[in-house]
Structure formats: C-alpha cells, structure tokens
Amino acid sequence: MTYQEEEYLQLSGLQHFAFCSRQWALIYIENQWQENLRTVEGTLFHHRAHDEELRERRGNVLILRGLPVVSRSLGLAGKCDVVEFRLSANGVPIRGEDGLWLPCPVEYKRGKPKEHQADELQLCAQAMCLEEMLCCGISRGMLYYGETRRRTAVEFSPELRGLVRRCCEEMHQYARRGYTPKAKPGKGCGACSLKELCLPQLARRSAASAYLRNALEDLT
Secondary structure, eight states, X not given: OOOOGGGOEETTHHHHHXXXXXXXHHHHTSOOOOOOHHHHHHHHHXXXXXXXXXXXXXXXXXXXXXXXXXXTTTTEEEEEEEEEEXXXXXXXXXXXXXXXXXXXXXXXXXXXXXXXXXXXXXXXXXXXXXXXHXXXXXXXXXXXXXXXXXXXXXXXXXXXXXXXXXXXXXXXHHHXXXXXXXXXXXXXXXXXXXXXXXXXXXXXXXXXHHHHHHHHHHHO
C-alpha cells in the first residue's frame, strides 16, 4: 500500500504512539499540547542537533543535520536529527561529493535509554524512509542520549521493521477515523506533559465504579 502526500503523518509521532496511543492522538489528531520541563529541555536539545546549515566532513564521514525524509509506503514524513554518511562500496552517490556513501541515522534524545522501544521504532522508521528515498539498505542506526552522553547502537531487525509497519498502519486507521483511544493509566502517566488534558485518573475511577456496580448487581 502507498499513501498520498495529504495522508502523510509526522514521523516524530511514531515515538509518541509507541509510548501511548492516546498521547499521540491528543497531539496529532486533537492538536492538543502542553509543555513541561522535560519537553522544553527536549526541544532545546534537538535545536542544537537540527542546525540544517551545518554540513560537516570528518575524514570519510559526511554529517548532515535536519535532513527531510519521507516514505510513501509508511505514509510518514519528517526530519532526521543527524545522518552520518560513510564512504562505502555499498553506498549511494551524493550530489557534490565523490564516491559512494552509506547512511546511518543518529537520533538525539534528552534523557537516557528507556525500557520500551519507542526510541528504537522512531529511529528504524527514519532508516526505512532513507532506504526508500535512496534505494539502499541500512542495517543499523544510533541513539544518542544526553543524560548518559553515549550512543546506543540499534539493529534494524525484521521484527523491529515489522513493528514499525504495524504501528504506522494503526496510526493511519486512527487518523482516518479521527479516533482518540481511551486512557490506559500506567507508570508513565506521572511524567507525561498531557496528564492534565488526558486525565488518566478518570479512567481509574470509571473502572472502579463499573466494578462496584457489577458487584452490586451480582448481589441483587
């Protein structure tokens, strides 16, 4: 399946969707947003990585920042924080540069590695966009975490790629319907900047109310 340009979703939303589909829908379908310290720090952190005027050459490595990418098969469009191109016989030509270059996406994150796969999914989606645009294969990318100041290598396995496709399909289904999933309270809710808009505590209360109502019905 291929998507038309008007159907494209923001690539950056994949991370939100993988973390919480309701958070994604509130931001990207309902256009709701609320800042907190984490989001402000993350924005400032990414601004430093997205200097699109800066094009670096370090030996056999060419570094591009804020590179626009798109995928018709995923229906995604966005930008990569950094793409490092290395001279390689398996690479692709780049305008203005001699030789062949193999891309490696590098995504910058403010915090530290997480228990869930949201960051890995976003990075893998960037690689899949680059593969489609440049007609090449990319086996892995890098996540750089500001809190640890270290890179973490991510292998783009068939399983990770399959999960990216399934998430994108579900996002497009929700977007077509204009559907916002119900709240599913979890341990990540406390740090979410949208908790005052999402009100996950109401889901807990409604669940408790339903339990008590069912229990009373069983007694009558």
